[in-house]
Amino acid sequence: METIHILGYLGALAIGVVLGLMGGGGSIMAVPIFTYLFQISPVATTTYSLFVVGTSASVGAVKSFKKGLIDFKIALVFAIPAFVAVYIARRFIVPIIPEKLISVGGVVLTRNMSIMLLFAILMLVASLSMIFKKERAVEDKIMTLYNYPLMVGGGIIIGVLTGIVGIGGGFLIIPVLVLLVKLPMKKAVATSLFIIALKSLIGFSGDLGNLEINWTFLSVFTLISIAGIFLGVYLSSFVKCERLKRSFGWFVLIMAISIFCKEVGNQL
Template sequence: METIEIFGYLGALLVGLVLGLMGSGGSLIAIPIFTYLFHISPITTTAYSLFVVGTSSTIGALRNWEKGLVDFKIAFVFAIPAFIAVYVVRKYILPIIPMEIVTIYDIAVTKDMAIMVFLALIMLLCSLSMIRTKKSLLEHKQLNRYNYPLIVLQGILIGLFTGFVGIGGGFLIIPTLVLLVKLPMKKAVATSLFIIALKSLIGFLGDLGNLEINWDFLLRFTAISTLGIFLGIYFSSFIKGEKLKTYFGWLLLILSIGIFYKEVFT
């Protein structure tokens, strides 16, 4: 096994660890790992990310369900429009987007490049939010509990993000659950994992007829990531959430700059 592959599988452990600790962020790390360490095309990468994050999140959601932390009523209200949006994008919209979208100043903007640059932009925005936010989400002005139309709309929007970029969207789901539904943070993280599991795995089903899947590699990567989520859930009892969020924000900032440079300038 080459050294770069060893780093890739260590990255798989990190994907699960982040999901277990924070309830989000795993796919933001998984996609660059698949693309740059294992040299998999971004379209296939986003599909692999959905499977890995979906499977790992399922394990985490089951553990949290045993502790009574998953709010299933809200999870399904949020998840149903989200996974419909994900499936439609993966099954019908992505396949018809041309490989070369447009040419700008003699630079061909391909579908792969657009996906990675869009991912870098999302990572950049997430990192700035994590680094700069000092107040707890619970200190912000909150809307009425169970604002179903707004929850459904958020589900659709996050489903579209998931479909195009292959991200779980937990960094968007958790604030929604806290601000719109007023779930306690631990319940929001647990419910987020359940939502991510549902929409990611259903989104992956939309890819099965369109992509060739290397199941040996994907299952190996997923198994390591699953181990990481168990470790993350265990360590979450000992690590302060605010510090962890800030550190992860800096990691995302570095990764976003690296991805943008790689895609645009090399």
């Protein structure tokens, strides 16, 4: 086994750890790992990422359910339109994106490049939110806002975006639940895991028949990620959420800049 592949499998463990600690962010690591360490095409990468993150998040969601942390009312109102949007994105939108979108001055914007650039932009936005947004004090005393139009609209937008780039979207879902719906952080993390699990696996089902899948590789990678989520849940008792959030935010920012430079640099 090559060294770069060993790093990739260590990355699978890290994906689970991040999901267990943060309730999201696993796909931020999964997409670059599949694309750059295992040399899988971005389109196939998005499919693999949905399966790994969805399956791993399911484990975390079960543990959160046992603790009574999932707000099913919000999860269903937010998730149902997201499910529909992500399935449509995977089944109908991604397959019709042309291989070459535009060509300007010798620089060709391909489908693979556009997916990775969109992914980098989403990462950039999420990283800045994690770095500069402070946690609310006494957040549990703030009343949750059941703004149904907001949740439905947010679900559709996030569903389409995450469906195209093949991510669970926890790093987008959690800010919506915490900042707009006013859900306490712990419940937001648990509810996000539940939404991610269902949305990702439904999105993955939209790719079945459109892509040949290496089930042996995908199963091994997913099992390692699931082991990581148990480790992440255990470590969450010892790590302060605010410090973890900002550290991960800087990591995501660096990853976003690296992806952008790599994709643009390949065209120069």
